[in-house]
Amino acid sequence: MEEAIKVLGYYPNEVARSLYQKSSKMIGLLLPDISNPYFPLLAKGVEDYAQQNGYIVILGNVEDNADKEDMYVKFFSQYNISGVLSAASGKRKNNDRVPYVLLDRALEEENYSISTDDRLGGKLAGQAVLESRGKNIIVMAGPRHVSGANDRLSGALSVLNAAGASYRVFETETFQVDKAEETAQKLFNTFKSFDSVIASNDVFALAVMKEAIKRKHRIPEDIQIIGYDDMLFSRLMYPGLTTIAQPAYEVGFKGAKMLVDLIEKKVIIDKIVKLQPELIRRDSLR
Secondary structure, eight states, X not given: OHHHHHHXXXXXOHHHHHHHHTOOSEEEEEESOTTSTHHHHHHHHHHHHHHHTTOEEEEEEOTTOHHHHHHHHHHHHHTTOSEEEEOSSSSOOSOTTSOEEEESSOOOTTSEEEEEOHHHHHHHHHHHHHHTTOOEEEEEEOOXXXXXXHXXXXXXXXXXXXXXXXXXXXXXSOOOGGGHHHHHHHHHHHOSOOSEEEOSSHHHHHHHHHXXXXXXXXXXXXXXXXXXXXXXXXXXXXXXXXXXXXXXXXXXXXHHHHHHHHHTTOOOSOSEEEEOOEEEOOSSOO
């Protein structure tokens, strides 16, 4: 029989099997923006664990669009996806019968989740800028609907307020990569004088560095900048970007393990897991 299968090149139809058995070896992964370099690394962690344990990952890139997210969730339901991992809205979007794990943007404490301790990350960023003699600081606030961005902001402000530092908050409405350069230009047009920027992520930090250089500012002598994520680009840039490293791969890998354990009805001791960020010092701070 096995020889005949090899000769004929037969593979089981997983979609048909899932429709018949009302379950599958497929898991859904919802990402807010695949063009952001943080999320492919998270997705790699998910895929590595899933493949090691016999599962296939179906990706939904929702582009921070609620309608697209709903569309993918309905698709997953129609094809009997065994479970869902979501780094999109931070809210559970399907019925309670399907195992569901929130990644990175977890809002609801009653759900299972894996994320980074972003409040601690914000504190680390604030402390690093103060230690590098930041006197006139711009803090970029990420989108208010993203819980991690709010935690980073509150963490940074708690440190700056405790030190009596001079700072101003610059509101941004998105983490979308294609808005980074426009956002950096707006920052410089809004604030005429500052010596430090705590950016909401590495993409926006690099855009601020580019705009600073275009305007003849020296980094870090005139303006120092710290990012958040520790993307590959951050270490390839010159000056290298000081940043708060998020364990993106680990978030994805551990999230996939938690989901598979839920699918296979294993005992999960820690329902809500927060991983530790780390300060990575390079050349963009004094």
